[in-house]
Amino acid sequence: MTKVICLGNQKGGCAKTSDCLNIAYSFANTKGYKVLLIDLDSQGSASLNVGINVADENINTIDELLGAYVKKEITSFDWEDVQNFIYTPTYLTRKRNGNNKWETVQEPFGFDIIPSALPLSLVELQMALVASQNTNGKINLYYLDDLIQCIKENADYDYIIIDTPPALGSLSMNAMMASDGVIVPSNLDIMSFRGIQSFKESADYVQSLAKQRGRDHRGILGILLSLYSERRSVDKALEEYVHEFYPTPTFQHQIRESSDAKRANAEGVLFAQINKKAKEDFDLVCDEIEFALNDKEGWEKKTEEVWQEIKKSREESKGANA
Numbered sequence: 586m587t588k589v590i591c592l593g594n595q596k597g598g599c600a601k602t603s604d605c606l607n608i609a610y611s612f613a614n615t616k617g618y619k620v621l622l623i624d625l626d627s628q629g630s631a632s633l634n635v636g637i638n639v640a641d642e643n644i645n646t647i648d649e650l651l652g653a654y655v656k657k658e659i660t661s662f663d664w665e666d667v668q669n670f671i672y673t674p675t676y677l678t679r680k681r682n683g684n685n686k687w688e689t690v691q692e693p694f695g696f697d698i699i700p701s702a703l704p705l706s707l708v709e710l711q712m713a714l715v716a717s718q719n720t721n722g723k724i725n726l727y728y729l730d731d732l733i734q735c736i737k738e739n740a741d742y743d744y745i746i747i748d749t750p751p752a753l754g755s756l757s758m759n760a761m762m763a764s765d766g767v768i769v770p771s772n773l774d775i776m777s778f779r780g781i782q783s784f785k786e787s788a789d790y791v792q793s794l795a796k797q798r799g800r801d802h803r804g805i806l807g808i809l810l811s812l813y814s815e816r817r818s819v820d821k822a823l824e825e826y827v828h829e830f831y832p833t834p835t836f837q838h839q840i841r842e843s844s845d846a847k848r849a850n851a852e853g854v855l856f857a858q859i860n861k862k863a864k865e866d867f868d869l870v871c872d873e874i875e876f877a878l879n880d881k882e883g884w885e886k887k888t889e890e891v892w893q894e895i896k897k898s899r900e901e902s903k904g905a906n907a
């Protein structure tokens with residue numbers, strides 16, 4: 586059965602897209618899953634990072650598909666059409682050919698993507714316009730869910746992963762509604778943490794609506810600490826702060842900071858492809874995501890136990906150094 590997750594935090598630049606792409610890569614390449622990434626950010630960063638030129642008008646982007654549905658030009662999604670929006674992105678690499686000569690070849694990243702482009706921001710406005718004409722004035726939170734249902738009925742993806750914009754608008758709300766669980770990436774910055782609280786309130790609201798419809802929505806799975814450095818004492822202090830004061834679980838494993846993340850962007854590859862520690866981090870986080878989706882209470886209990894052990898050993902080493 587297809588599992589759907591989205592990554593969101595209304596704060597910009599806290600590694601949502603980077604985490605999304607590398608989680609997709611890890612699920613596809615380490616676990617061997619069939620993965621679809623949906624770029625739901627009009628910046629198109631996820632699409633551009635895997636070499637899809639969204640400025641090329643021959644590339645089909647999600648705004649066309651969702652826009653037609655929001656404007657009621659189509660009343661349902663047709664798989665024949667939806668397939669034209671799914672791409673298998675590739676990167677350039679050097680390999681030896683059959684004659685033992687090096688040649689440059691295109692290799693697939695291992696997952697599919699529905700790309701996004703700037704007009705998606707107009708679709709978000711259109712969603713608000715349609716809502717203003719409704720008697721209850723509420724934004725329809727099921728546009729993306731309807732698209733994902735069509736994909737689930739016609740393709741056999743193990744995971745659909747949604748990248749969201751740095752805002753708590755209709756697109757992020759649609760992404761949360763279409764998901765089984767929500768991951769909140771955050772860098773170690775008090776400003777990024779502030780975004781988490783309102784994000785959680787919205788996720789709780791979406792979860793309660795989904796439950797009313799009989800869906801087993803897990804709400805926020807956890808906060809994923811990204812751009813983490815164990816050598817920076819402030820990062821450890823902020824990690825403790827988020828564990829102690831946020832009513833949301835935090836993933837046991839963090840995504841460590843490395844300049845290779847930016848190098849990967851520049852070279853048209855992914856962070857986990859060029860950095861061993863990043864690959865380890867994302868593989869461990871993917872294990873946790875699976876655990877959390879299968880048994881949220883068990884995962885939360887385990888996570889809390891692990892955190893209490895870490896806290897105790899940190900306190901002991903502080904005491905020893907005093």
Ligand SMILES: Nc1ncnc2c1ncn2[C@@H]1O[C@H](COP(=O)(O)OP(=O)(O)OP(=O)(O)O)[C@@H](O)[C@H]1O
Pocket residue numbers: 596597598599600601602603604626628630749750751811812813840841842843844845846847850
């Ligand atoms: N683990 C990491 N270590 C170092 N740099 C990172 C790491 N993860 C991401 N970055 C860098 O941080 C910057 C922001 O990352 P990213 O684009 O993924 O954030 P975002 O939350 O998706 O941003 P936006 O809110 O604009 O969508 C990028 O330059 C990216 O390369």
Ligand SMILES: [Mg+2]
Pocket residue numbers: 601602603626630748749
């Ligand atoms: Mg992004």
